[in-house]
Amino acid sequence: MYEHLTKAAKDALSKQFGVVPDVVWEYTQGPDRGDVSTCIALQIAKNVKSSPRAVAEVVEEALKGLKGVERTEIAGSGYVNVWLTPDELLKGLIQTRTACTAKVKRKKEAPIIIDYCGPNIAKPLGIHHILSHVVGQAMINLYRHGGYNVIGWSYPGDWGTQFGKLFVAYEKWGSKKPVIKYSVDELLSLYVRFHQEAEENPSLEDDARKVFAKMEAGDKTLRTFWREVVEISRKDLEKLYARLQIHVDIETGESFYEEKMNPILEEGQKKGVVTRGEGGALIVEFSAEKNLPPMMLKKSDGSTLYATRDLAMVRYRLDEYDPKALYYVVDVAQSLHFQQLEAACELFGWKMPAFEHVYFGRMRFADASMSTRKGTVIRLEDALDEGVRRAAEIIRERGEGIQTDAPEVLAEMMGIGALVYGILSQNRKMDIIFDWNKMLSFEGNSAPYLQYTHARSRSVLRKANQKNIVNFPTVDRLSASERKLIGTLLQFALILDEACVTHMPHKLAHYLYALCQDYNAFYNAEPILQAAEPSRTLRLSLTACAADVLKTGAELLTLRVPDRM
RNA sequence: GCCCCCGUAGCUCAGCGGAAGAGCAGUGGGUUUCUAACCCAUUGGCCGUAGGUUCGACUCCUGCCGGGGGCACCA
Numbered sequence A: 001m002y003e004h005l006t007k008a009a010k011d012a013l014s015k016q017f018g019v020v021p022d023v024v025w026e027y028t029q030g031p032d033r034g035d036v037s038t039c040i041a042l043q044i045a046k047n048v049k050s051s052p053r054a055v056a057e058v059v060e061e062a063l064k065g066l067k068g069v070e071r072t073e074i075a076g077s078g079y080v081n082v083w084l085t086p087d088e089l090l091k092g093l094i095q096t097r098t099a100c101t102a103k104v105k106r107k108k109e110a111p112i113i114i115d116y117c118g119p120n121i122a123k124p125l126g127i128h129h130i131l132s133h134v135v136g137q138a139m140i141n142l143y144r145h146g147g148y149n150v151i152g153w154s155y156p157g158d159w160g161t162q163f164g165k166l167f168v169a170y171e172k173w174g175s176k177k178p179v180i181k182y183s184v185d186e187l188l189s190l191y192v193r194f195h196q197e198a199e200e201n202p203s204l205e206d207d208a209r210k211v212f213a214k215m216e217a218g219d220k221t222l223r224t225f226w227r228e229v230v231e232i233s234r235k236d237l238e239k240l241y242a243r244l245q246i247h248v249d250i251e252t253g254e255s256f257y258e259e260k261m262n263p264i265l266e267e268g269q270k271k272g273v274v275t276r277g278e279g280g281a282l283i284v285e286f287s288a289e290k291n292l293p294p295m296m297l298k299k300s301d302g303s304t305l306y307a308t309r310d311l312a313m314v315r316y317r318l319d320e321y322d323p324k325a326l327y328y329v330v331d332v333a334q335s336l337h338f339q340q341l342e343a344a345c346e347l348f349g350w351k352m353p354a355f356e357h358v359y360f361g362r363m364r365f366a367d368a369s370m371s372t373r374k375g376t377v378i379r380l381e382d383a384l385d386e387g388v389r390r391a392a393e394i395i396r397e398r399g400e401g402i403q404t405d406a407p408e409v410l411a412e413m414m415g416i417g418a419l420v421y422g423i424l425s426q427n428r429k430m431d432i433i434f435d436w437n438k439m440l441s442f443e444g445n446s447a448p449y450l451q452y453t454h455a456r457s458r459s460v461l462r463k464a465n466q467k468n469i470v471n472f473p474t475v476d477r478l479s480a481s482e483r484k485l486i487g488t489l490l491q492f493a494l495i496l497d498e499a500c501v502t503h504m505p506h507k508l509a510h511y512l513y514a515l516c517q518d519y520n521a522f523y524n525a526e527p528i529l530q531a532a533e534p535s536r537t538l539r540l541s542l543t544a545c546a547a548d549v550l551k552t553g554a555e556l557l558t559l560r561v562p563d564r565m
Numbered sequence B: 001g002c003c004c005c006c007g008u009a010g011c012u013c014a015g016c017g018g019a020a021g022a023g024c025a026g027u028g029g030g031u032u033u034c035u036a037a038c039c040c041a042u043u044g045g046c047c048g049u050a051g052g053u054u055c056g057a058c059u060c061c062u063g064c065c066g067g068g069g070g071c072a073c074c075a
Helices: A003-017 A040-047 A052-063 A086-098 A127-145 A161-173 A184-200 A203-217 A220-244 A254-270 A306-321 A332-347 A380-401 A407-424 A447-464 A480-490 A492-501 A505-525 A535-556
Strands: A025-027 A036-038 A069-074 A080-084 A112-116 A150-154 A274-276 A282-284 A295-298 A325-331 A354-360 A363-365 A432-434
Touching: A003 A040, A003 A052, A040 A052, A052 A069, A052 A080, A080 A086, A086 A480, A086 A492, A086 A535, A112 A127, A127 A150, A127 A220, A127 A325, A127 A354, A127 A363, A127 A380, A127 A407, A127 A492, A127 A505, A127 A535, A161 A184, A161 A203, A161 A220, A184 A203, A184 A220, A203 A220, A220 A380, A220 A407, A254 A274, A254 A282, A254 A295, A254 A306, A282 A332, A295 A306, A295 A332, A306 A332, A325 A332, A332 A354, A380 A407, A407 A447, A407 A505, A447 A505, A447 A535, A480 A505, A480 A535, A492 A505, A492 A535, A505 A535
Parallel strands: A112 A150, A112 A325, A325 A354, A363 A432
Antiparallel strands: A025 A036, A036 A080, A069 A080, A274 A282, A282 A295
């Protein structure tokens, strides 16, 4: 957008110092630091033996009087701050508006596969499961919005001894009704009962293992039982996913890979990659440079592992989709596993696309009474309900002061939004301290603040009762809060791209928060509806632009925003 | 023992080569006017620690201290 400025600066610098410099433009906050400032002086000072100040002077001289530049100023550490003319700034907002609409998907492009969710079937989702779901979905939304071909892929844990346990419990203590009539809660209580009884009577564990072995062998009754339990869980999961705006494209359970694992093991052995370890187990050993412990693909008792299925899954995806990238949105605790997985794929000699373990930190609890170890995990659904309950309470307290005509819908948006925003506004790599008051915050840097700001801006637009307010009339000068708002709006396209390619949704969350602050400051400082033309039109246009950016950005983060609240 | 991540305001966190930031908590202001779930002002920091690289380090490198995680028959 400011190529002519960059070019002028570059030309002047190379003429003066005889080096072609790297020029970095960056937007900064607000009129006090200029609308655009550069690191030119500092960047070039590294290459030439000259002081930042001297370099800055050259740049300033080159930019002075250029088209679109209102004034320039050299800042303390050698920055050149540039104030653009109002026209020049407003021109850029067209790009911001187009960034609000998703790019058209290019046909036949190799897909990006994003592996996320991974719920356990027959067990309710815990609060910590929200991390993979929400981070993964935000990534998917960002890529899709950017015009990429994306496949969101879920890999539920729908196989394992827990089904044996469940069946044993069902036979022993279940009521007479058929499995399919059970609710997830009833299944869960059977599961819990099994663990209680198994403490007294450890032989139950053996029974469960035997039952599962029979199930693996293909026992018809057990397979039917399994299928029905999966069905019950899936229906329950769907409700939760609808509330969280999670949309899985492809779902393949662990059982899907049952018959795909042996060919992989055979291929590995043929290639000499897979070898015999202790007790007859099958392992992959890595070169010394990798400094990785061996990866086990088959236990000494002959059964396969998580790693075996993951390896088979990579092969399957390569064969069926020829993806350009494989991303795994999984807990940081599994980082060794993914290092091994990638290294193993290399050893197999497979042609690999971009591969990344998009990890996130662990969830810990501020209140020590809640911990996974103590078995007092918070159910995700309960957390959502608690958020909605708190939101509803606040809505009730506000009474007449609220504009919504659908308080239940609003409470749902706010409560769930608060929780999701609490997750997505933090750098995913960091551990998250779970605390009800922090997670369900309704003021300051929170989802309700975004939602409120959006509703507020829509309200102004409604009152203006003017269609298609998208023209930015020429004005002599912009107020400080207008300039700041415009400066932030201009960054939207850049931020979308950055949040997408770095797989860091929190960058978008922080941007949206800053935008709200700027809009609210603007709202408080300037009259909009009462303003004289051309300011009125300009301010309404800025309001429309901010509202669209907020809505677009929030929805990419799986949040919903109300028009009234 | 080895490997990875994290130590920034009282608390929870952004920033990660170029002028120390936000929210919450504290203090003082602002609604006869577009939604006060808001805004404005203000208090609070040797950016864990010791070195190194650089014109310049919260940011990059090394050591140490403190916290978390991982290290073949779990997923």
